[in-house]
Amino acid sequence: MAGDGYRLVIGNKNTSSWSLRPWLALKQAGIPFEEVGIDLRASDMKEKILAHSPAGKVPVLWAGDLMIWDSLAILEFLAERHADKDLWPADDDARAVARSAAAEMHSGFQALREHCPMKILASEPKDDLLGPVEADIRRVVSLWTDCRARFGAQGPYLFSRFSIADAMYAPVASRFRTYVPDLAAFGDDGTAAAYIDTLFAMPEIADWIDGARSEGKAAG
Template identity: 45%
Template sequence: MSARPALVIGNKNYSSWSLRPWLLMRAFGVEFDEVRLPLDTPEFADRIGALSPTRRVPVLHDGELVLVDSLAICEYVNERWLDGRGWPDAMGARALARAAAAEMHSGFAALRSQLPMNSRRRPDGYRWDAKAQADVDRVQQLWGELRMRHRDEGDFLCGRFGIVDAMFAPVAIRFAGYGVPVDDVGAAYMRALDALPAMREWREAAARESEVIEGSELRG
């Protein structure tokens, strides 16, 4: 590893957890080395044990510190390089943003399993069940509540881009790829995310990847 921090990630097309800290760091201009290990490959199996104590991605290396878990990495990045800018300034807004990020981090199991991350995917009539739809509805409720509070402060959930947006960015990719119907607030928020240069960089790189994970290639 170099003197710069290094972020170990999986495929950009499939790894939703990798996207979250990567997007935060890139959007805020934090310089880091990217170590990409394609998921479900011999290369991943051979190298991951030396890089991640959990054998999962993402993992951040900063000097002697080795940190796993997307949200924990985002919190560390916020303290280490962002001077707290990853969360809203106001205590109440910060609390609600953290609650939404935590709910995303720990919940929405049906959404995750039935609409797996696939950045290259385009809508094809695939459908999901009522449990996944309940997750979709809850996500839109969260988006709507935060946007209502911060609609005059910017285009992201709490006005300016931050950790809570990084946590929901893979959901926006899922919604677009599976053709999930969203309301006007959700559609505007997804456009704001998609317009981020860092998000476009990620998606362009994902489109160039050649690996295929069959379990994430669901068809209608």
């Protein structure tokens, strides 16, 4: 299969951070897919999701009659199925670090997720942040800075070229733009800010934001 028959089920574009991750990778790689949006605020949301996945969560990727129901699993599936798209770095060391960074995002940063949920259309700078949130922010800034220093000399992304690691951290960049627009107090020497600008300069991110605005108008 070369992408034909892919169907990606996602939630609201303003808030569904996990949906953004595989959507961004598919779009950036130019892999065709059908997009199915579910309003996570609707009273029948659960029933609509269950119609696509017994796990009851989004995103879900259908590849023909094969269902993949976790964001990182979807991204790994796409990397294996479309090796020509180079969704992981080619260099062994860079790939190992990229996988570690993606896995850390997948399993960590609970405080940041809980207290700074993705609102990609919003600007709500926070003056006071809980200690665990500040610790998460410092860790992300440090991680991005290290990846860029070690592997980013050939391009503007974490590992020079766009990779799954960038897809995993795009929603975090959105959180920072919404809640913590100035990262200098968290150890940023300008690297993290420049990286956020790189992500938000992507036409795919612009398309996602346009979709979030359209959903908001439809809901209003």
